[in-house]
Amino acid sequence: MANRKYLGEDADLTRLPVAFLVGVQTQETSADEAQDLLAELAELTDTLGLPQAGSCLARLREINPALLLGSGKAKEIIEQAKSVDADLIIIDEMLSPVQQRNWEELSELAVIDRQEVILDIFAARAQTNEARLQVALAKANYDLPRLTRKWTHLHRQRGMTGGMGGRAEGEQQLELDQRQLRDRIAKLGRQLEQVRRQRDVQRSKRLREPVPVAAIVGYTNAGKSSLLNKLTEADVLVENKLFATLDPTLRRLQLPGGLNLLLGDTVGFIRKLPHLLVEAFKSTLEETRLADYIIEVLDASGGDKLPAFHQTTQNVLKEIGAGLKPNITVLNKIDLVPDKLHRQRLMRKFPDAIMVSAKTGEGLPELLEKLVEQSTAVMREMRLLVPHDRYDIMKTIRNRCSIDQEKYNELGVELILRAPESCQEMLEEFLL
Structure with missing residues (x-):
């Protein structure tokens, strides 16, 4: 998955670009939360296959419209990145197109934000035509306001002069690129609408069955696909990686007593999930909104990050109109939490949760009982x-x-x- 697009024109393309990560502590986040987010950014960067040369944490007291961070802090970060021979700076916030361009002009390095990292991971993970179209649409909408930055970067790489000829060529190319990208966005939108209509037909056929539908949701890498496999003995892709599942998977489960249930597994959520992706994946997330109830899966081994994972999931559910649906909370990977006191603390935090292990089967009978109860209720x-x-x-x-x-x-x-x-x-x- 490693992407060499972040290397300069004269760089050795046989090697991978080396990243320097920048965490940002805002007024709303504690130092611990900021460190957690920086560690998560490191995981995302690993998923992209990019080596890391170092990282730092910057406090954001006041937003600088030009660079997000203060100019002095930005120069300090650039100096740190260059001292470890980084090719790329990744900032754990969403940069505006202007801020991104200013960073690149100041550093003469490639600079991307958390949004672009997640978009690149989604692009590499998409398996079906629908997922590819959704990611391509999100990426095109992300790129459109950044075309000026890309042309400026190319202009600098080629050593073009600032005279009238160079500017005119740049403006013409920029206009052409913008027109082509707008045409592509329109075409992707039409293609996606066609896929959505097909999905609506399939969904309407499925809804004719008097069978309740439960959507399995949760933070990325919480073990949703593993749990679906364990319950239904289905062969769904399971990887210990972020965003291993992008496409919705629907499986039938016969519950104790004979009642049938349709279980759906969909894309994992993450803190600071780009709104562009939520918009692009609306048809996929629609499966969650139309479900009769929600099964939220949490990674029991997540430690102090669990409340943040839970809150992120709840925020996305609200955003897609599924925040008020009946909810079953499942603490998965309980086999990684053998300590009894630790388990008791988890139950105090999530008193209604069911502890399970998709790996060992622990807790699955209790979960099945709860599914019968909830399915009967709906x-x-x-x-x-x-x-x-x-x-x-x-x-x-x-x-x-x-x-x-x-x-x-x-x-x-x-x-x-x-x-x-x-x-x-x-x-x-x-x-x-």
């Missing part, structure tokens, strides 16, 4: 009377509900059925 039993003049609703009822009893009389049709949460409100007017 499949509400209803007694209805549908009048003769509302038989139009019967097709939906037959497609979406499990009918236990159907009796016709002079008033219409009397039904006893079990309905998933997604169509309960629609049926309220027919309640007996």
